[in-house]
Amino acid sequence: MLDSPLVRLVQTFERDESGALKVNFELLALAGHLQDNGRTKVALRNAAVVYDYLNVAYCAAFADFDIGGYAWARLGAFPVDAEQCRLDLLKRLEAMAKRGGCTVAQKRELENLVRETPSEVLMYDLARTVDNGQALGKILLLGYKWDAIWRVTDEAQRARVIGALT
Numbered sequence: 001m002l003d004s005p006l007v008r009l010v011q012t013f014e015r016d017e018s019g020a021l022k023v024n025f026e027l028l029a030l031a032g033h034l035q036d037n038g039r040t041k042v043a044l045r046n047a048a049v050v051y052d053y054l055n056v057a058y059c060a061a062f063a064d065f066d067i068g069g070y071a072w073a074r075l076g077a078f079p080v081d082a083e084q085c086r087l088d089l090l091k092r093l094e095a096m097a098k099r100g101g102c103t104v105a106q107k108r109e110l111e112n113l114v115r116e117t118p119s120e121v122l123m124y125d126l127a128r129t130v131d132n133g134q135a136l137g138k139i140l141l142l143g144y145k146w147d148a149i150w151r152v153t154d155e156a157q158r159a160r161v162i163g164a165l166t
Helices: 039-054 068-074 082-098 104-116 119-127 136-141 155-165
Strands: 007-015 021-030 058-063 146-151
Touching (some): 021 039, 039 155, 068 146, 082 119
Parallel strands (some): 021 058
Antiparallel strands (some): 007 021
């Protein structure tokens, strides 16, 4: 735990049922003037180095707060319960369309993405969905709460995470 006026960070390291080392990434909060300038990416890159050194198998997080649902998706995490996320996201998409947050064609595209995208890249692909300069995935994911996971030893997921952090 790190608790200062500028940064709050809470991580818990534990062994799961199989004996694999797991990190529960519970909180990373930066003071307002430290946000949106790459510092979170630096902190997560540094965490990844530590995870490698300690042989961490995976990192779990509850993607919440105002931007956490979107941020963890952008960083390559995937949902613990993809089917529940699909149901939730389809409901959110319906509400988004009703308030005029997307066109009929955009809604159809997002519905297909939510239904058809493999679980491992569902949130990642959704977070990057843009149409005519409109960040549709971001709009859909802001404020959404879901259980996220990074499998540190999964090469494909690792590549997505590294790409997101560079």
